Amino acid sequence: MQAAREMFVAEGVDRVSMRKIAEKIGYSPTTIYLYFKDKNDLLAQICEETFARLTHNITAIQRLSDNPIEKLRLGLREYIQFGLKHPEQYTMTFIVPLAVGAELPFEQSNGSLAFGTLRAVVKECADANLLKDNDIEVISQTLWAAIHGLTSLLIQHGSFPFVDRETLIDNLIATLIAGLRK
Amino acid sequence: MQAAREMFVAEGVDRVSMRKIAEKIGYSPTTIYLYFKDKNDLLAQICEETFARLTHNITAIQRLSDNPIEKLRLGLREYIQFGLKHPEQYTMTFIVPLAVGAELPFEQSNGSLAFGTLRAVVKECADANLLKDNDIEVISQTLWAAIHGLTSLLIQHGSFPFVDRETLIDNLIATLIAGLRK
DNA sequence: CGAGGAAGTTAACAGTGTTAACTTACAAAG
DNA sequence: CTTTGTAAGTTAACACTGTTAACTTCCTCG
Missing domain, CATH: 1.10.10 (Arc Repressor Mutant, subunit A)
Structure with a gap:
């Protein structure tokens, strides 16, 4: 492996x-x-490792703050940075479609742990009464979709004339948080 | 083709x-x-067609409203719906990475037309003084990243337990617009 | 009639993921 | 000791893949 x-x-x-x-x-x-059953199986198991690393990085960086919103911001940033730092790993884990059946059922995958960190910090924000809406699952999935979009575009569409990466990352996260906040 | x-x-x-x-x-x-030079070339030319269709759909639906924000909302929705309606075409156009060199330089591609429709409606919003920030390029790219993220996740990660699609789409678009609006 | 070129084909190369059948080595059981 | 069983690994092969070079047809123009 x-x-x-x-x-x-x-x-x-x-x-x-x-x-x-x-x-x-x-x-x-x-x-x-x-x-390994086949190449997809080998790939899937490597992806499981990647999920674990990502989860580790995010939980680590979130310890830097006590403010729920700030923790959320840090987590979102770290997700994107992780993808940009390990583009091939991000690609094989989140972008290239695993053949159907190769991926574990979500509940048994480390992917659910990674998503769990996002859900947890969103819940913190909701519990602190900082959000307009309190449907934690909807909000978490919305956030994941948005940051995944930016990460994968930056990794893959090299020929598109993107503005400065940091600007784009900050703008996306700021827009999302502003849109969710009370 | x-x-x-x-x-x-x-x-x-x-x-x-x-x-x-x-x-x-x-x-x-x-x-x-x-x-066709090779398989990538064939693919790239089909993608060009897809860009054109997407552009056509978006400009068509935006004619349904005169309100800039509403036009923006309609355009974003149509983009996502287009992807969900034609998942394989969306995948080959926006998700699967074309081999380097196979894709046209952005300026010459129909992709720039499609992105242009987004930039145009964002500019309309900015000109109507409806947005907090007026960096049209940054905002447009942010929006594209977010809706691309949702579209590609919904298409590809079948094993993830997503909430209702319409709810998710509405929530993402509403969050983005709320975050950008004055 | 003859030349040139467009349109298409055949055969082949070098590579792919994957399977079935085979070998080898070693440890436990009689 | 020998036999048996099993784990670990290999060889050979199948049915594909994208792609190239060399060849054939056929039609048009001078």
Whole structure:
């Protein structure tokens, strides 16, 4: 998995074949199939690791503040920064569609933990009576959609003339929070 | 192109090979290469068509209102609905990364026309003095990022337990507009 | 009639994910 | 000790993929 992750990160998922991974780890190509059902399975398990790292980063940075809104802002920023810092990992985890059936049911995936951190901080904001609306699930999903959109566009559409990244990130987060706040 | 588009839409881009397209149109596989440089080129040209259709839909629906904010809302909604109605086309146009060099320079692409409709309606709002901030480019890109995020998540992450789609769409658009409005 | 070019085809290359059948090595059971 | 079972790994092969080079047809123009 470590070798595969490194190669995926360096060269992109489709340009890394099972044979190349096998060569790198000094085994024959078919050996990989003793430990992973297929390439999608290998990918899915690497994604699980990525979810865990992302969750870790977000919870860590949120400890920097006690203000619920500020914690929310920090978490959203960290999500986007994580994607920009690890574009290939973000791509394979959130953008490239895993073949149907390859992904774990959501409840059993680390993805639900990552989303849980967002839901938790939104709930904090709601409990502190800072939001116009209190449907935590709707708000959390809305926020995720928005930050995922910016992250994936910045990663992928290199030919689009984006304005300064920091400006865009700040503007998106500020707009969202302003729109949600009481 | 028509046959290729239909097959891509029906089966997904990677599950349609050049050979299958050729068989469908009754030619040998290599004939396609007389008219398109490679598969990416074929894809890019289909994407250009998609951009044009999207632009057409958005400008059409915006004629339903004279209120700048309402026009903006209608346009954003139409963008998302277009994606949900044509998920494979949206995927191949906005999600799956075209190989570098395959995509046209942005200025020459129909994509710039589509984005232009968004920029135009944002400018209308700004000119009517309805927005807190008046950096049209930043606002337009922010909005695109957010609606792209929701569209692509809804299309691709089938295993995530999303709340009702309409609720989510309305909430995102309402949040964005509330956040931008004076 | 002959040349040129457009339109299309055949055969092939180098690669892909994946499976079935085979080997090898080693540990526990009789 | 030998036998048996099993874990770990390999070889060979299948059915594909995108793509290129070289070849054939056929029609038009001089």
